Amino acid sequence: MKVMVMHSSPNIDGLTAAAAQAAAAAIRGVGQEVEEVRLNDLELCGCKACNNGWGTCRETQQCCQDDAFPELHRRFVAADAFVLVTPVYFGEPSESMKAFMDRLRRCEATLGARPGGLAGKPMLMVAAAGGSGNGTVNCLRMMERWMEHIGAKKHDFVGITRFIRGYRLAQIAEAAKALVS
Numbered sequence: 001m002k003v004m005v006m007h008s009s010p011n012i013d014g015l016t017a018a019a020a021q022a023a024a025a026a027i028r029g030v031g032q033e034v035e036e037v038r039l040n041d042l043e044l045c046g047c048k049a050c051n052n053g054w055g056t057c058r059e060t061q062q063c064c065q066d067d068a069f070p071e072l073h074r075r076f077v078a079a080d081a082f083v084l085v086t087p088v089y090f091g092e093p094s095e096s097m098k099a100f101m102d103r104l105r106r107c108e109a110t111l112g113a114r115p116g117g118l119a120g121k122p123m124l125m126v127a128a129a130g131g132s133g134n135g136t137v138n139c140l141r142m143m144e145r146w147m148e149h150i151g152a153k154k155h156d157f158v159g160i161t162r163f164i165r166g167y168r169l170a171q172i173a174e175a176a177k178a179l180v181s
Contacts, residue, residue, distance in 0.1 A: 007085040008039040008097035016128040020085040026173035039096040042068035047102040057106040077117035085126040091135030108150040119151035133161035
């Protein structure tokens, strides 16, 4: 099984990175393949809602923008399961995670009987709030709605704050192991 662990924080040593590392290490520990992606290292533009809002994505499931997204989309769809970890910014996923999610949502929208390439694939979502911890639940709610739209299978949702870091990192590792078992 190939699992993509994706995170989207500019801080390489922070809570978000630690949560992604805990998940990746747990998955490797049970002998599964992991591809780690740090969205902030990629040139990833926001959705332009081109051609009356759908561009090429509605018909071909391909984005017409020339940046890192088309290749990342192919790699994402080729994976069997996913862990997405985002910092919480004002109760929402980070800007880089939102840009990825918006574009993927348009390319992978389930239209009628045609399922997208992510339909039924399991996802573990983690929202990491480094400040007050406020907004974590709203961030996870947004991620859940996105998962419903692309047809992915909900595995688990974990909120982590700096106050509960110790035991939540262990919980994320356990959730990641369960994702691949």
